[in-house]
Structure formats: C-alpha cells, structure tokens
Amino acid sequence: MISKYRKQFNQEFTSEKYEEFKEILKQKSGLIPAFRLSESPMFLSHEFKNKLIDASESIIDQIKELPKGTLEKAIPENCKVPNDTAQPHFFTIDFGICRSENGEIEPQLIELQAFPSLYAFQKVFEDTFCELYPFLNEIKSKIPQQEFQTYIRELIVDNENPENVILLEIYPEKQKTAIDFALTEKLLGIKTVCLTKVKKEGKKLFYEHEGKNIQINRIYNRVIFDELDRIPDLKLEFDFREEADVQWVTHPNWFFKISKFLLPMLKHQFVPKxxxxxxxxxxxxxxxxxxxxxxxxxxxxxxxxxxxxxxxxxxxxxxxxxxxxVTYEPVFEDINGEFSKAEIRLLYIWREQDERPILLENLGRMTKAAMVNVDFNKKDAIWIGSSNAFFVED
Known part of the structure; x- marks a missing residue:
C-alpha cells in the first residue's frame, strides 16, 4: 500500500535473508517457529491506522456500556470458573484489510478476544525485521523494548516473585505457539507449566521445580478451557471450576465473554452485520x-x-x-508481482487500574488463500503466514 517502503523492501529481499531471519528468531528463542512466517511485513498508512483505532475505540465503548450481566450469558454452564474479574487483562481485535464500495482501503471487523496472543513473540518479530532491514527502524513501534517489557511485567507478574508466576498451557511443547512461551520466559523470568503437572493441596496450587514444590500465586493462562474435554484420557489434579488461591491473567471466563458472542451486538461502519x-x-x-x-x-x-x-x-x-x-483486498505486492491479502490483529493490554486498554503491538496474517489462516496456504507461495504491520505516512 505504501509504495516507497514496499519498493525498498522488495529490492532488498533475498531468500538468504529470509533464512537468516528464521535463524535469528531460533537463536533468540531456542526454538524453530512451528507456524509459517511471512517473508514480508505489511506497510499500512496512518490513515488506515486511524480507521483501526476509531473502530476499536467504538467497540470498547460499546462493550463498557453493555447492561450488567450481558457478557456472563456467554459462559457455558460447565465452563464457569470462580472469582471472575471486572475486566480482562488482554484484549485483541482482528480486522480484515478490505476495499470499500467507494474504492478506499478500510478495516472490517472479523472477531475479537480477551485471550492472550503472541505478545512476546511479536515484539521480537518486529525487532528482527528491523535488524535485517535497518531502514525499517524509522517506522518501527514507538514503544521501546524496555517500556514494553515493563508493561508486560506489571500485567503478568505484578508484585509477585516470578517463581510464583507460571505460564499455564496444556502440553505446551506440542503447541504451535511454543516459541512465544519461550520468549515470555526470557522476558519475565517465569516458567511454562503443563496443566497436567499442576498439584493441588486444599485451595493452593503448586508446580515442581528441581525437586521442590513451588506455590503458584498467579497464572498467565494460555489454556482454552472448553478444549480440555476433547483431550482423551486427560488426568488432572486441578479443575478450573474449583476454588483456588490464585490470580488469573486473564480469567478463563473472559475467553467466552469477549468473543464472537458479541458480534451481533456491535454497530460501526467497520463492523459487518x-x-x-x-x-x-x-x-x-x-x-x-x-x-x-x-x-x-x-x-x-x-x-x-x-x-x-x-x-x-x-x-x-x-x-x-x-x-x-467481507472481501479482502490483495494489496501486498511480492517480488513476483503477485499480491497477498491480510488480516491485522491489534494487541491491547488492560491493566486492572485502567479504565481503557492500551495498544501495545500488532500481529499480521498474510495469505493468498480463501481463508486468512496459515494452514490454508499453498506451500510454494510467498508473502504468506505470520507478519507484522508498520505504519507510515502516506
């Protein structure tokens, strides 16, 4: 969309640089990404960013104004977890990049979640693009690494000792997002713990480390609760529905409350009916x-x-x-003159003391397939997979 930066990136791009890009991410995380990485970032205008923010702020306003008890109706009876919170810690909104009837490029809401996305990974992803393509530094996110780390640390660890905070997932080593878990550990000094390894004594939870039981006071939750029922022969000491002396980041109920359940209630120019x-x-x-x-x-x-x-x-x-x-518009030109479509996810955090969430990062997904999901692409295509958006002046 932004010809100056697209032209320079395409001129500097080589397949060797792409391999180096993946190798740097492997060195930083200790893992090979289990999902496809796009060779290219997305270049979007500030005008487009303003449209994204306008739609997002309107959606946040509408959620805050919903009658009390509305969101609770989204939680299945068999998935209700005690000690819910007043607001979620994470808030992500997905928009398709589309063309309007009058020919303008505009966002269209696809879905929204109060579930953590690849926060740690996306920051490293953006920085790695900038290392290999130094001209991108002039348009990178204005939130420096130290400030980003402080935000995430305050949100997830708060005032706890990091050893008493865990990233919780089911079979984390098998998850496609394992690279984000590894980078989160490095960022915050916390451990990733499989749900099957959590021990329960009364209302207290523990995990084992170097032969010792360590109490869990705070859980950075990456488990999708309703998916547990689909795992055969799953043996757990801890059931989410039981009372436990822990603080959730974010509470599992919010996975249901901020979801597609909300879409019929939202109204905006960039929200499809x-x-x-x-x-x-x-x-x-x-x-x-x-x-x-x-x-x-x-x-x-x-x-x-x-x-x-x-x-x-x-x-x-x-x-x-x-x-x-909605109709996604192919606007991202690759080195062969072909074009990719994309979605962009805005990654907000919502601290407990804040009235509104704070936009920290973004995540892009590029495709040449009918669905914007990395699993639906042809293997020999380029400019597809996980990406990152840089916003520049028109």
Whole structure:
C-alpha cells in the first residue's frame, strides 16, 4: 500500500535473508517457529491506522456500556470458573484489510478476544525485521523494548516473585505457539507449566521445580478451557471450576465473554452485520454470510459457503453466528508481482487500574488463500503466514 517502503523492501529481499531471519528468531528463542512466517511485513498508512483505532475505540465503548450481566450469558454452564474479574487483562481485535464500495482501503471487523496472543513473540518479530532491514527502524513501534517489557511485567507478574508466576498451557511443547512461551520466559523470568503437572493441596496450587514444590500465586493462562474435554484420557489434579488461591491473567471466563458472542451486538461502519444463527432473519440471504461457531479457535469450524441444509442440521443454533461476508483486498505486492491479502490483529493490554486498554503491538496474517489462516496456504507461495504491520505516512 505504501509504495516507497514496499519498493525498498522488495529490492532488498533475498531468500538468504529470509533464512537468516528464521535463524535469528531460533537463536533468540531456542526454538524453530512451528507456524509459517511471512517473508514480508505489511506497510499500512496512518490513515488506515486511524480507521483501526476509531473502530476499536467504538467497540470498547460499546462493550463498557453493555447492561450488567450481558457478557456472563456467554459462559457455558460447565465452563464457569470462580472469582471472575471486572475486566480482562488482554484484549485483541482482528480486522480484515478490505476495499470499500467507494474504492478506499478500510478495516472490517472479523472477531475479537480477551485471550492472550503472541505478545512476546511479536515484539521480537518486529525487532528482527528491523535488524535485517535497518531502514525499517524509522517506522518501527514507538514503544521501546524496555517500556514494553515493563508493561508486560506489571500485567503478568505484578508484585509477585516470578517463581510464583507460571505460564499455564496444556502440553505446551506440542503447541504451535511454543516459541512465544519461550520468549515470555526470557522476558519475565517465569516458567511454562503443563496443566497436567499442576498439584493441588486444599485451595493452593503448586508446580515442581528441581525437586521442590513451588506455590503458584498467579497464572498467565494460555489454556482454552472448553478444549480440555476433547483431550482423551486427560488426568488432572486441578479443575478450573474449583476454588483456588490464585490470580488469573486473564480469567478463563473472559475467553467466552469477549468473543464472537458479541458480534451481533456491535454497530460501526467497520463492523459487518452479524446474527445469532437462531435469530437469522428471513429478509437476509444466506449466501451473503459466513457461518462461525462462537468459540472456535484459529479458524476451525468456519464455513465460508453455508447452505440451508447445513444450518438447519445444526442443533445448538445459539452457539453459532452468521457474519456478513467481507472481501479482502490483495494489496501486498511480492517480488513476483503477485499480491497477498491480510488480516491485522491489534494487541491491547488492560491493566486492572485502567479504565481503557492500551495498544501495545500488532500481529499480521498474510495469505493468498480463501481463508486468512496459515494452514490454508499453498506451500510454494510467498508473502504468506505470520507478519507484522508498520505504519507510515502516506
């Protein structure tokens, strides 16, 4: 979109630099990324960023103004966790990069979550782009590394000893996001602990380190609670639904409360119309909508072309939405003159003492496929996968 920076990046890009890029990330984290990394960042205008911020601020306002108890309705009865919090610690919003009817590039809301994304990884990702392409330093994020680390430390560790704070995941070594766990450990000095290794004595939780039981006071939660039921023969000492003397970052209930459940309630120029499946009006045409389960992750269960037969066969219609289709615009030119489409995720943190969340970073996903998910791309394509956006003057 921004010809000056796109042209310079494409001129400087080589496949050798891309391999070096991945090697630097491996050295910094100790792991090879388990998901595809785009060869290129995304260059977006400040005008486009202002549209993103305008939509996000409106969405935040609308969430804050919802009647008390509205969000609680999203939590399945079998997934309610005690000691909920007044607000989430994380807030992420995904927008597709689209073209409006009048020809302008604009964002369109895809989904939103109060679940941690790749906060530690994205900062390192951006810095690594800048190391290999020094001209990017003039347009990099204005939040320096030390300030970023302070924000994340205050949010996740707070005043606790880092050894009493854990990053909690189920089988973390098998997760595609393991590289983010490793970088979080380096950033904060905390341990990543598998849920199967958590011990419970009364209301206190512990993990074992070097033969000693270490009490857990604060949990940086990366477990998607409702997915635990799908893991066969899972043996746990700790059930999320039990009372425990811990502080959650962020509380598991927020995974449900800030989710696609909210989409039918939101109104904005950059928010496509959405309906719960059981409330879909006859006046609308099904072919203009995408079918999405409320609590899916990484694009699972999404149907781009739902039919009446498919929707009528769904029994729990209240757990699905229909969202008006948007058209992603291929605007990111690669070295072969082909173009990629993309989504951008804004990564906010929401400290307990703050009225509003703070935008810290962004995450991009580039594609040449129908769905913007790294699993749906052809293996020989370029300018696809996880990316990062740089905002520049038009």
């Amino acid at each position: 959405s309906y719960f499946l059981h409330e879909f009006p006859e006046s609308e045409r099904l072919e203009n909508f995408v079918l999405k389960p409320l609590f899916s992750f990484a694009g699972s269960g999404v149907n781009l072309n739902p039919t009446k037969e498919i929707t009528e066969a769904i029994e729990d219609k209240e757990n699905y939405i229909l969202q008006r289709k």
